[in-house]
Amino acid sequence: MNTRTSMFWGALVACTLLSNAPAYAQTDAMKTSSVQPYGFWLTTPTPEFTANAGKKISIPLSVINDTEEPRRAEITLNGVPDGWTYALKGSGHEVAAAMVAPGDTGSLTLELTPPSGAKAKAYPLDIKAKYSGGTAELPLAVTISDAPEASATLVPELPALRGGVKTSFEYKMKLTNDGADDALFNLAADVPPGFQTTFKKGYGSEEITGIPVKAGQTADVTLQVKLDNSVPAGQYPIHVMTVAGDQHAAADLALQVTGSPKLDLTGPQQRLSGTAVAGKETSFTFKLDNSGSAPAKAVKLAATAPSGWKVSFDPAELPGLKPGDEQDVNVTIKPTEKAIAGDYMVTMNARAEGTSTSARFRTTVETSTMWGIVGLGVIGLAVIVLAMAVMRYGRR
Amino acid sequence: MKREGSPLKGVMTIALKEAADHMTSARMHLIMLLVLLTAAGAVYAAIDQIRATTSEDPFLFLKLFTVARQPLPSFASFMGFLLPLVAIALGFDGVNGEFGRRTMSRILAQPIYRDAVLFGKFLGGMLVIGIALLTLWLLMIGLGILLLGLPPSAGDMARSLAYLAATLIYTGVWLALALAFSTLIKAPATSALAALSVWLIFSIFWSMITPFVANVISPVDPFNPISVVNAFETQQALARISPATLYGEVAQMLLDPASRSVGPVFMSQMQGALVGAPLPTLQSILIVWPQISGLFAAMVLLFTGAYVFFQRQEVRA
Numbered sequence: 214m215n216t217r218t219s220m221f222w223g224a225l226v227a228c229t230l231l232s233n234a235p236a237y238a239q240t241d242a243m244k245t246s247s248v249q250p251y252g253f254w255l256t257t258p259t260p261e262f263t264a265n266a267g268k269k270i271s272i273p274l275s276v277i278n279d280t281e282e283p284r285r286a287e288i289t290l291n292g293v294p295d296g297w298t299y300a301l302k303g304s305g306h307e308v309a310a311a312m313v314a315p316g317d318t319g320s321l322t323l324e325l326t327p328p329s330g331a332k333a334k335a336y337p338l339d340i341k342a343k344y345s346g347g348t349a350e351l352p353l354a355v356t357i358s359d360a361p362e363a364s365a366t367l368v369p370e371l372p373a374l375r376g377g378v379k380t381s382f383e384y385k386m387k388l389t390n391d392g393a394d395d396a397l398f399n400l401a402a403d404v405p406p407g408f409q410t411t412f413k414k415g416y417g418s419e420e421i422t423g424i425p426v427k428a429g430q431t432a433d434v435t436l437q438v439k440l441d442n443s444v445p446a447g448q449y450p451i452h453v454m455t456v457a458g459d460q461h462a463a464a465d466l467a468l469q470v471t472g473s474p475k476l477d478l479t480g481p482q483q484r485l486s487g488t489a490v491a492g493k494e495t496s497f498t499f500k501l502d503n504s505g506s507a508p509a510k511a512v513k514l515a516a517t518a519p520s521g522w523k524v525s526f527d528p529a530e531l532p533g534l535k536p537g538d539e540q541d542v543n544v545t546i547k548p549t550e551k552a553i554a555g556d557y558m559v560t561m562n563a564r565a566e567g568t569s570t571s572a573r574f575r576t577t578v579e580t581s582t583m584w585g586i587v588g589l590g591v592i593g594l595a596v597i598v599l600a601m602a603v604m605r606y607g608r609r
Numbered sequence: 610m611k612r613e614g615s616p617l618k619g620v621m622t623i624a625l626k627e628a629a630d631h632m633t634s635a636r637m638h639l640i641m642l643l644v645l646l647t648a649a650g651a652v653y654a655a656i657d658q659i660r661a662t663t664s665e666d667p668f669l670f671l672k673l674f675t676v677a678r679q680p681l682p683s684f685a686s687f688m689g690f691l692l693p694l695v696a697i698a699l700g701f702d703g704v705n706g707e708f709g710r711r712t713m714s715r716i717l718a719q720p721i722y723r724d725a726v727l728f729g730k731f732l733g734g735m736l737v738i739g740i741a742l743l744t745l746w747l748l749m750i751g752l753g754i755l756l757l758g759l760p761p762s763a764g765d766m767a768r769s770l771a772y773l774a775a776t777l778i779y780t781g782v783w784l785a786l787a788l789a790f791s792t793l794i795k796a797p798a799t800s801a802l803a804a805l806s807v808w809l810i811f812s813i814f815w816s817m818i819t820p821f822v823a824n825v826i827s828p829v830d831p832f833n834p835i836s837v838v839n840a841f842e843t844q845q846a847l848a849r850i851s852p853a854t855l856y857g858e859v860a861q862m863l864l865d866p867a868s869r870s871v872g873p874v875f876m877s878q879m880q881g882a883l884v885g886a887p888l889p890t891l892q893s894i895l896i897v898w899p900q901i902s903g904l905f906a907a908m909v910l911l912f913t914g915a916y917v918f919f920q921r922q923e924v925r926a
């Protein structure tokens with residue numbers, strides 16, 4: 214059995230310091246090259262590493278049993294400096310021993326926390342697994358360093374976008390987790406007022422507030438920015454931040470809003486109906502305002518009315534209308550003489566470079582009261598005739 | 610010798626007495642029974658029709674007056690046809706009946722002028738007709754509320770009241786005509802026949818005669834579209850001599866808020882128009898105001914004719 218205890222070689226070739234002499238001449242392992250190595254080992258993929266002080270380090274351990282019987286191993290850690298805490302964990306519990314079936318591998322995790330004041334130097338540690346047939350040893354070297362830990366990076370694909378207030382701006386960014394651990398990154402964007410931001414993962418449709426990124430991996434994040442119609446034209450900065458624990462990354466984006474004019478034509482007292490008399494001019498005060506974000510240039514007003522109608526505007530043309538400005542427009546409607554009473558639609562248009570608006574104005578045409586007066590005259594005449602007859606022939 | 614005082618003294622006494630006589634007369638009862646039965650039938654049929662076909666209408670009550678179901682005509686056309694008959698029944702022997710019964714000299718022996726007799730007879734007749742129409746109108750509204758289960762809207766009320774007033778004026782024209790015949794013609798039977806012939810001509814035959822007369826006055830040239838319009842307008846002008854035509858136009862305009870004109874309408878006038886939008890009530894009245902004032906003037910002038918003739922008549926026969 215002693216021969217088997219000294220079979221530590223295979224997995225530890227890379228960098229492990231073995232206290233036992235390499236057993237290259239182990240006879241039963243060398244009988245045929247195809248035969249599995251035979252023995253009991255304690256291994257780790259990272260026997261020498263660098264860590265920051267004050268942070269918990271997780272070291273995965275494997276207990277390999279290549280003997281022919283199940284073996285129980287008492288695991289102890291030696292050489293831990295003062296102030297350091299450690300715990301050995303297996304399947305969620307703190308453990309002191311492991312039992313591995315023949316031909317199987319047991320997984321354990323050593324959680325080591327150097328105190329934040331630990332000096333920057335190399336600390337040798339030694340893990341021992343004592344089993345019935347001997348002791349398997351695993352020396353570890355932990356170097357505490359002052360160098361800041363590698364953090365996350367956020368790299369926008371296209372950091373500057375341009376568009377109008379109706380555009381949906383999408384910034385695609387790559388978030389790389391350069392840290393040692395998987396992390397959930399919270400996402401936030403600092404934007405001027407009137408901006409609405411949503412984060413999405415890659416090309417997905419779900420809105421997210423955070424994204425998990427595995428250590429050393431990269432995730433695609435899309436920032437979507439929508440603007441209120443009231444946002445004036447200009448250049449705006451957007452600051453995107455992402456934080457996971459003490460890892461943080463930021464990216465500065467730029468957004469250029471090109472303004473567009475937007476005209477609105479509203480009727481008198483916000484109404485879009487009015488009354489006019491056939492053959493007579495009636496004036497209405499309309500309001501033309503620019504609710505867009507750029508000045509409207511060369512505004513022209515025109516109307517589509519039933520044939521024979523006259524619709525005129527005062528002013529009929531405006532050289533320009535600044536955003537937020539409004540202008541009273543006097544609209545004179547003259548229905549044709551022959552217009553019969555009832556409701557008619559008059560469509561009014563305001564056109565500027567790049568925009569136009571129209572208002573449908575319901576005009577109620579009233580008949581002229583001239584015939585009403587004539588009718589009263591006819592009745593009056595008849596009554597006068599009667600009165601004269603009474604005066605001439607009355608009182609008999 | 611110049612006589613003193615108001616010529617109209619005692620008019621109301623005579624009018625009320627005349628109305629009371631009419632109210633109790635078998636003739637009035639019979640004719641009103643006829644009108645009531647036909648009106649109730651027309652309304653009942655209209656309600657059936659409205660229930661079956663109309664889902665929603667802002668002027669549902671007005672449909673009571675205009676909707677017809679075969680074989681019955683609508684309420685409005687019944688009124689146009691039968692109300693002259695009521696008026697003629699009330700007025701055809703108004704004056705010559707008094708002579709026939711030899712009561713005229715007895716009336717004129719009272720301390721009143723002769724003016725008061727004819728004014729009183731006319732006003733008494735109008736009072737009776739007014740009461741009858743109001744009853745009929747209330748009956749319509751009541752039946753409508755009962756069978757449709759809806760209260761009438763303000764627009765309904767305004768339009769149907771205007772229609773009621775126009776109907777009273779229309780009936781007044783026929784009453785004035787009947788009174789005129791009763792003063793002109795000595796025999797009551799002859800005056801009744803004369804009034805009835807005028808009623809028949811204007812109610813039934815006039816619409817057959819006018820196209821011929823219009824064709825003579827303004828013949829249609831098939832190559833000139835304006836002549837077609839002219840012929841139509843001539844025919845319409847001729848048709849409007851008949852009070853029945855005028856009343857029909859008034860009823861159509863007042864009872865159908867969506868109708869906009871009683872004359873011909875050109876396509877160019879309809880361009881941009883919102884068809885089916887109801888007119889304001891006053892606008893509808895304004896459109897048919899010439900018809901209404903024409904009817905009113907005809908009533909006054911017919912009465913004036915009867916008055917002048919009666920005043921010049923020898924009464925001591």
